[in-house]
Every structure is written in C-alpha cells, then in structure tokens.
Amino acid sequence: MGQHLSATIRSLSTCTGARKRGRVRLTDHDEESAPAAGTLMPSVPQANAPKPIYIAVLGLTGSGKTTFVNLVSESSLGVGRGLESCTSEVQASNRFNVGEREVVLIDTPGFGDTTLADSDIWKIIAASFVTSYRAGIHFTGVIYMQRISDVKVSGSSQQSFRMFQELCGEETYPNVLLVTSMWDTVTPEVGTSRDQELATKDIFFKPVLEKGAKMMRHDNTRESALGIIRNLVDKPRVTLRIQRELGGGVDIMQTSVYRQIRELMLELVAQRQKKLDTLMEELAEAERDGDEETQEELQEEVQSAKAELQDAQDKTSKLANEYQVELQRIEEMLRRRRSGDADV
Numbered sequence: 001m002g003q004h005l006s007a008t009i010r011s012l013s014t015c016t017g018a019r020k021r022g023r024v025r026l027t028d029h030d031e032e033s034a035p036a037a038g039t040l041m042p043s044v045p046q047a048n049a050p051k052p053i054y055i056a057v058l059g060l061t062g063s064g065k066t067t068f069v070n071l072v073s074e075s076s077l078g079v080g081r082g083l084e085s086c087t088s089e090v091q092a093s094n095r096f097n098v099g100e101r102e103v104v105l106i107d108t109p110g111f112g113d114t115t116l117a118d119s120d121i122w123k124i125i126a127a128s129f130v131t132s133y134r135a136g137i138h139f140t141g142v143i144y145m146q147r148i149s150d151v152k153v154s155g156s157s158q159q160s161f162r163m164f165q166e167l168c169g170e171e172t173y174p175n176v177l178l179v180t181s182m183w184d185t186v187t188p189e190v191g192t193s194r195d196q197e198l199a200t201k202d203i204f205f206k207p208v209l210e211k212g213a214k215m216m217r218h219d220n221t222r223e224s225a226l227g228i229i230r231n232l233v234d235k236p237r238v239t240l241r242i243q244r245e246l247g248g249g250v251d252i253m254q255t256s257v258y259r260q261i262r263e264l265m266l267e268l269v270a271q272r273q274k275k276l277d278t279l280m281e282e283l284a285e286a287e288r289d290g291d292e293e294t295q296e297e298l299q300e301e302v303q304s305a306k307a308e309l310q311d312a313q314d315k316t317s318k319l320a321n322e323y324q325v326e327l328q329r330i331e332e333m334l335r336r337r338r339s340g341d342a343d344v
C-alpha cells in the first residue's frame with residue numbers, strides 16, 4: 001500500500017495538491033489492482049476482482065475537471081490555481097462507490113486555450129486511452145466539463161468541443177454527459193440563459209444532445225457530483241472512436257482527431273504566413289520611403305513572425321511522430337512499473 005506514482009509536471013507553480021508535490025498518490029483503494037496515473041493500467045491484474053466502472057472526464061483547461069474528480073472520489077490530484085493549465089497527464093482517481101458499483105474516474109489534461117497547446121494535449125489523451133483500451137479497460141461514460149461562468153463561448157471552447165467529438169465519435173453520445181461547472185460564480189438567471197445557449201446552438205452542444213447526450217449542472221457539492229455519476233453507472237460500456245480506430249490498427253494519420261488537429265494547425269500556419277507577408281510588405285514600403293525608424297521596428301517584428309511561423313510548421317510536420325513518442329513514453333512507464341520500479 002501507499003505506492004507513489006510520479007507525474008510529469010508542466011507548471012508546478014500553478015498547481016495545488018498532490019501534483020504540487022510532484023506525485024500522484026492512489027491511497028483509498030486496493031492498489032494491487034489500481035490503475036496507474038498516466039496509464040490507467042492495473043499494476044497487477046487480478047483475475048477474479050470485479051472490474052470497476054471507468055468514466056473519463058474531458059474539457060477545456062480550468063473547467064474544473066480535477067476539482068470534480070477529487071470531490072467525488074476523495075482523491076487529491078493537483079488542481080489549478082492560476083491561468084495556466086494544471087493537469088498534464090491522464091490520471092486515475094481513487095476507487096469509490098456509487099450504490100453497489102465501484103467507480104474510477106479518469107482525469108485528463110484540459111484542451112488548451114491555443115491550437116499549439118491542443119496539439120500537445122490530443123496525443124497525450126489518445127496514447128493513454130489506446131494503451132488502456134489494449135489492456136482491456138473500457139469506459140462506461142464520458143463527461144465533458146464546461147464553465148458556465150464563461151461570458152461567451154470562445155473559439156477555443158468550440159475547438160475543444162470539436163476535438164472531444166472527434167475523440168469520442170457519435171456512437172458514444174448516449175454515454176456522454178455535458179456538465180456545466182462554476183454555477184456559484186453566476187446568478188441563476190445568467191447561468192440559465194447561458195445553459196440554454198449552449199444547449200441550442202448548432203456550433204455547440206445541440207448536435208451532441210440530439211444524438212443521445214445529456215446536459216447536467218454541477219454545483220460543486222459531492223452530492224451533485226454523485227448524482228451526475230449515477231446517470232452513467234448502468235450504461236453499457238463503450239469504445240471511443242479513437243480507441244476503435246487505433247486499437248483496430250488504423251494509422252494515426254488516418255484517425256479523425258489527427259485530421260482535425262492537423263487542419264487546425266494548417267490554419268494556424270496559414271495565419272502566421274499571412275501575418276509575415278503583411279509585415280514584409282510594410283517593410284518594403286518603409287525601405288522605399290527611406291523610413292529607418294520604422295524599418296528597424298518592422299525588422300524585429302519580421303524576425304519574431306518568422307520564428308512563430310517556423311514553430312507552427314515544425315509542430316505540424318511532427319504531429320504524427322509526437323504521437324508515437326508519447327505512446328512509447330507510456331509503454332516505457334508501464335514496462336518500468338511491471339518490472340517494479342517504485343518511482344514510476
């Protein structure tokens with residue numbers, strides 16, 4: 001008992017709880033068969049032990065996923081404090097009971113506020129979900145968290161939700177709950193009007209609700225969290241699209257989520273190229289006019305625009321490769337775990 005599992009730390013200063021100490025600890029359950037943080041894999045498979053119900057929690061960074069997971073499972077996974085994202089690994093909660101059923105929640109890193117950040121997140125989630133699928137862990141439900149406090153549904157929110165849809169696939173929507181959080185930060189009138197907007201907009205929850213998903217409010221109490229989980233525990237298990245595709249041997253580049261993120265990255269490259277072209281034109285004009293001060297300023301801007309463009313181009317060309325690297329990292333972590341390295 002008391003085995004520690006290390007967790008990669010992206011932004012220590014913004015996290016409180018277990019992650020701040022650089023560790024994720026699974027304490028309240030039988031760790032002989034507990035899933036390992038970052039892998040969801042049972043450390044020692046037990047043939048006769050009934051399998052718990054696995055529910056994945058996804059959403060934009062800062063939407064309250066880890067807070068929800070900790071509250072309902074009495075875990076102590078690190079939560080965010082500032083604006084930067086906190087969770088950087090897929091991690092399993094303590095086991096907890098909902099009626100007769102034993103449940104494990106799978107907390108995930110939040111989709112970022114930028115396309116570049118998303119290009120890192122998707123591969124972590126995809127590689128972890130596929131590894132766990134291959135190990136026989138199937139999800140019974142998926143929760144998508146959305147802050148009700150957001151004044152408007154931003155482009156990154158829409159992008160995040162599209163990514164979620166590509167990861168899950170339509171067939172899983174009856175097992176999906178769209179959960180709004182942070183109701184304490186808005187008046188009931190404002191919250192209800194935003195709730196309504198989310199439910200009825202084609203660019204947001206509407207198409208998913210129409211195919212069987214359900215929307216629920218979370219008021220940050222354990223009772224509310226348990227009520228949400230109760231909606232999922234009796235559902236049949238599902239295979240997410242990304243698990244079916246990759247588990248069935250489809251090349252990463254042929255998966256829906258890869259195509260989606262690549263498309264977004266190419267849009268970003270095009271935007272940055274356009275910005276550079278405009279700056280170059282302005283620079284040429286300043287040179288024609290002999291305006292040295294403006295030339296100097298523009299030269300600096302051109303350099304930084306070139307670096308940004310290069311960054312986006314590099315990331316785009318490495319997308320598929322980075323997924324493979326992530327998969328290998330998780331497999332290596334598992335291998336070390338099996339061979340008894342206590343710090344893994």
Ligand SMILES: Nc1nc2c(ncn2[C@@H]2O[C@H](COP(=O)(O)OP(=O)(O)OP(=O)(O)O)[C@@H](O)[C@H]2O)c(=O)[nH]1
Nearest residue numbers: 061062063064065066067079080085086087110220
């Ligand atoms: N007021 C209020 N704050 C909340 C609520 N839920 C979470 N928070 C706060 O929101 C911040 C982000 O919460 P997290 O649980 O770390 O969010 P997350 O979705 O796990 O974020 P990532 O790990 O970055 O993806 C933390 O400061 C929480 O304390 C809520 O219901 N009400």
Ligand SMILES: [Mg+2]
Nearest residue numbers: 065066086087
């Ligand atoms: Mg988190």
